[in-house]
Amino acid sequence: MSLSIKDALDWARQQLASNAELTDAALDSRVLLSYLLDKPVSYFMTWPERCLSQSQFQQLQSWVERRCSGEPVAYIVGEREFWSLPLAVNESTLIPRPDTECLVETALSLSLPQQARVLDLGTGTGAIALALKSERPNWHITAVDQSAQAVELAKGNAERLELEVEVLQSNWFQALNDAPAFDLIVSNPPYIADDDEHLHQGDVRFEPRSALVAGQSGLADLNHIAAGGYPHLQPGGWLLLEHGWQQAQAVITLLREFGYKNVNIWRDYGNVERITGGQKVK
Numbered sequence: 487m488s489l490s491i492k493d494a495l496d497w498a499r500q501q502l503a504s505n506a507e508l509t510d511a512a513l514d515s516r517v518l519l520s521y522l523l524d525k526p527v528s529y530f531m532t533w534p535e536r537c538l539s540q541s542q543f544q545q546l547q548s549w550v551e552r553r554c555s556g557e558p559v560a561y562i563v564g565e566r567e568f569w570s571l572p573l574a575v576n577e578s579t580l581i582p583r584p585d586t587e588c589l590v591e592t593a594l595s596l597s598l599p600q601q602a603r604v605l606d607l608g609t610g611t612g613a614i615a616l617a618l619k620s621e622r623p624n625w626h627i628t629a630v631d632q633s634a635q636a637v638e639l640a641k642g643n644a645e646r647l648e649l650e651v652e653v654l655q656s657n658w659f660q661a662l663n664d665a666p667a668f669d670l671i672v673s674n675p676p677y678i679a680d681d682d683e684h685l686h687q688g689d690v691r692f693e694p695r696s697a698l699v700a701g702q703s704g705l706a707d708l709n710h711i712a713a714g715g716y717p718h719l720q721p722g723g724w725l726l727l728e729h730g731w732q733q734a735q736a737v738i739t740l741l742r743e744f745g746y747k748n749v750n751i752w753r754d755y756g757n758v759e760r761i762t763g764g765q766k767v768k
């Protein structure tokens with residue numbers, strides 16, 4: 487049996503729509519087919535009658551089955567775009583989110599030296615570090631992650647995108663004791679409380695808990711980074727932290743407590759208080 491692109495899309499959409507949890511069956515089917523055929527979505531409009539091969543349809547069936555059981559599209563196709571950069575992703579890291587592009591934008595809006603030294607803590611796929619490097623080729627960027635698989639993934643992404651970022655395995659600041667101070671430290675650390683019910687819904691169920699959940703109601707790592715970051719900053723250097731939608735006030739308190747000045751909040755595209763940052767002034 488041979489199936490046209492149009493029929494394959496209809497079939498996939500119907501299958502996916504039978505799982506009420508999947509809220510955008512049409513988009514998911516287009517993305518799956520686009521990766522499967524290695525063609526842009528516009529190709530489907532131009533060639534709806536072209537047929538899939540038997541093996542392509544089998545592959546689609548297996549992908550649709552995985553998606554029906556809740557697996558994130560990004561893990562199935564092995565890629566997610568962030569800041570227009572195609573990044574390889576796998577189960578060892580968080581899937582980069584559009585919210586985090588707000589952290590990148592905020593970092594780019596700061597007044598920093600031409601050749602700023604920048605640190606990305608808990609880099610995962612390398613998303614933040616690579617986005618910054620793509621915009622500021624003169625910055626010297628170090629990215630760390632405690633997971634060896636994440637380090638490998640981020641290094642691979644850096645190589646494929648030809649963006650020079652130093653990637654190290656480190657539990658937060660551990661491997662950085664001898665590193666010269668930074669002009670900017672950024673992080674999207676785990677910040678979800680372990681009893682947050684949204685951990686049982688959607689894509690996050692498949693993501694590594696260690697990248698999502700932190701103690702002290704989600705504040706433990708934010709606290710650790712705020713405290714540990716201060717001695718690693720140059721005078722005039724900034725710390726920018728992504729956090730949960732209800733954590734801005736707590737993070738402001740933390741930053742002030744540890745001596746940061748010019749503490750500020752930035753909102754994400756959903757108008758949620760998403761980034762809090764402060765500066766070491768002396």
Ligand code: GLN
Pocket residue numbers: 580583585674675676677678690697698699
């Ligand atoms: N923003 C992510 C979410 O809500 C969590 C990311 C994180 O913990 N750093 O799913």
